[in-house]
Amino acid sequence: MVTTASSVVTDNNPMPLLTYGLEPRFYEFTELIIEVKTTITMMRESSTELTYDR
Numbered sequence: 211m212v213t214t215a216s217s218v219v220t221d222n223n224p225m226p227l228l229t230y231g232l233e234p235r236f237y238e239f240t241e242l243i244i245e246v247k248t249t250i251t252m253m254r255e256s257s258t259e260l261t262y263d264r
Contacts, residue, residue, distance in 0.1 A: 229232075
């Protein structure tokens with residue numbers, strides 16, 4: 211493909227990177243370690259008020 215245009219064309223719409231000649235590279239990982247840390251906090255609060263009259 212040969213480009214012979216002398217003016218610059220701009221477009222504000224998103225275009226795929228393949229349009230600019232960029233090709234995606236895919237990598238394969240044969241071994242992968244995923245570490246996940248989770249913290250769960252639970253709180254239970256209760257109060258009771260008793261009043262006795264004589």
